Amino acid sequence: MNIEFGAIEPYHVSQVWEFILQWYWIPLSILYLGVISTILIENRNPSKTVSWVMVIVFLPVIGLLLYYLFGQKFQKIRKFQRVNQHQADLLDREWKKLEPEMEQDLETIEAWIGSAHRVFTFLKNERLSSPSLRNQVKLLTNGEQKFPALLEAIRNARHSIHMEYYIFELDQIGLEVLNALEEKAKIGIKVRLIADSFGSPDLDKYLSNQKHSKIEFQPFLPVTFTSLANSNYRNHRKIAVIDGHIGFVGGINISDRYINSPAYENTGFWRDTSVMIEGEAVNMLQVNFWMAWNQTDGEPFMISREYLCPIPFKYPEQAAVSFTSSDPGSIGPFNMEAILLAISEAKDTIQLCTPYYIPSDELSTALQVAAASGVQVELMLPAESDSYFVQHASFSFLKPLLTRGVKVYLYKKGFMHAKTLCIDQKVAFIGTTNLDIRSFYINFEISAVISDLELCTQLSAAFENDKMESDLLTTAIWKSRSRWKRGVDSLCRLLAPLL
Structure with a gap:
């Protein structure tokens, strides 16, 4: 049988385009369902799961691209x-x-600092640091x-x-x-x-x-x-x-x-x-x-x-001295866990500095419980961040802290970039770990955990000096912010697990 290829007429471009416009939603829907199913199967943190689903649904195409670049658990x-x-x-x-x-x-x-020594025991048992x-x-x-x-x-x-x-x-x-x-x-x-x-x-x-x-x-x-x-x-x-x-x-x-x-x-x-x-x-x-x-x-x-x-x-x-470190391949968020353990052992004071405050639920709860139990909890953030989205997302997490008695200071002399924690002037964390999801779960981070009376005293004194360059944020001040700003806070918070 002789086949004349020239006799087969190709679709006109207009016909092909019409077909795409009529049926494009089928492969696109399959793609969306596949990506969302993958996110659910991965058993992510629920807040992160919801955030990614919202990004994909409400930002068509762009959301898929963002997920490809930043959301997948790659090899x-x-x-x-x-x-x-x-x-x-x-x-x-x-x-x-x-x-x-x-x-x-x-x-x-343990003889030096009592039960606060459990932080060092934790780091040793997890083989993070002797x-x-x-x-x-x-x-x-x-x-x-x-x-x-x-x-x-x-x-x-x-x-x-x-x-x-x-x-x-x-x-x-x-x-x-x-x-x-x-x-x-x-x-x-x-x-x-x-x-x-x-x-x-x-x-x-x-x-x-x-x-x-x-x-x-x-x-x-x-x-x-x-x-x-x-x-x-x-x-x-x-x-x-x-x-x-x-x-x-x-x-x-x-x-x-x-x-x-x-x-x-x-x-x-x-x-x-x-x-x-x-x-x-x-x-x-x-x-x-x-x-x-x-x-x-x-x-x-x-x-x-x-x-x-x-x-x-x-x-x-x-x-x-010991060290707490974690990376994307760690079996747990060790930096966060060490901080939580230190906070749980605080008897008198907790002083934290961070440029970015997008906490896990565990960290937010730990700070609130510590403050409600009588520990003086103080958190210092920059009054003006270098990230618009992080600044607003951070503010959305502050109201519960203020309500439970945590004192929040906004450093206004410049940009507060320090990542430090001082517990009862007995244990200090100094390192690279921000109080945010990215530092806890995604980045390669490390902090020194130190018990030294002179250094802890100096770190606490530096915090007191920085308070002189800061404004104390109260519940009344937080509520007095415009509805527009608080609305932006809430919108940015939806993306908090992804920042």
């Missing part, structure tokens, strides 16, 4: 979980060796205190410098730090640097083109056109480890905006906090860097003695 999470398990297996033998000493240290911490007593700690307020200390440590480094930052800008302080790293690398000091690809695009581009640089640089989760969805998982940590026995952790990135001098007044006053740690606890900070390095394409390295602080260290028992 990347399973990779995080596999890497975490592999690294835990590698550390298991050394962890068991330290078990007797850790138990002894926990007994000492407790350590032989440390010295120094509170670093704002960039003008941190950067001189960091640069001095870098310039005095003898064998290794490990740094991991969310934002590393190529401005004045950024270039000063980068040049210091390059100088040390040229003389044979091992310099490894991780910078978040999304937070530090200029550094990523610059160092990727520096073929002769001696710095071993790795961008964390590079964002390309084919990996846009991975942009949801960010390394928000800011840590540095020098020679294995000096460590830095806190909210301060490498950027001029953190330097509050007349030369940088155009960036606005930036209020932040970090801590410098010297002693045995830095070993756990080193382990956290090593685990992050293994998530990159960097050449693997073993944590040999040259990268670790000797145990016992030269310092007498002075400051108890």
Whole structure:
């Protein structure tokens, strides 16, 4: 049989277009049902499930695109979980060796601070961090205190410098730090640097083109056109480890905006906090860097003695230090859980600073219960946020706190970027963890947990000083805000689990 292809007339374009307009809703409905079913099957947090369904339904097409980019549980999470398990297996033998000493240290911490020691026990039992007593700690307020200390440590480094930052800008302080790293690398000091690809695009581009640089640089989760969805998982940590026995952790990135001098007044006053740690606890900070390095394409390295602080260290028992950390592959929201445990042990005072307050139900309830039970609970937020949506969403969560007796202060001198918690001037959290869903469940975060009388006293005093630059928000003031603003608060709150 002869078939004449030319005899088969194709549809005219107009006919095809008419068919699409008439029946497009069928495949689109199937797609919508499939995506919504996937969200329900994943057994997400109910509030997050509702938020994503609303985004998809009320933002046609755009909602699907947002879900593709930021909502799915991609294979990347399973990779995080596999890497975490592999690294835990590698550390298991050394962890068991330290078990007797850790138990002894926990007994000492309990003698110092009573039941608040349970935070350190929790971190040890979850194998997040071993407790350590032989440390010295120094509170670093704002960039003008941190950067001189960091640069001095870098310039005095003898064998290794490990740094991991969310934002590393190529401005004045950024270039000063980068040049210091390059100088040390040229003389044979091992310099490894991780910078978040999304937070530090200029550094990523610059160092990727520096073929002769001696710095071993790795961008964390590079964002390309084919990996846009991975942009949801960010390394928000800011840590540095020098020679294995000096460590830095806190909210301060490498950027001029953190330097509050007349030369940088155009960036606005930036209020932040970090801590410098010297002693045995830095070993756990080193382990956290090593685990992050293994998530990159960097050449693997073993944590040999040259990268670790000797145990016992030269310092007498002075400051108890541990670390709470979590990432998308963690089996639980450890940063949030450690905070909840600390709050539950408070007897007198709770002082919290955060730039973003989008709490989980558990955190909101814990703060309200603590205040209602007689604990003085104080929360400090920036009066003006750097995010319109987060600012309004945060305000929507404040009324229940105010009603139950939590004192909320709005810092108006500049931007409050510190992420700190002080319990009864006995236990302090200083790190990168915001009080929001993203920090608890999505980002790579870390905070130092410290029990040291001098540091806790200084942190509490700094909070009192910041109150002088803040306005106390009352229930009456909150209610006096215009209906328009409160309406925007409520709308932004619907997206809170996604921010």
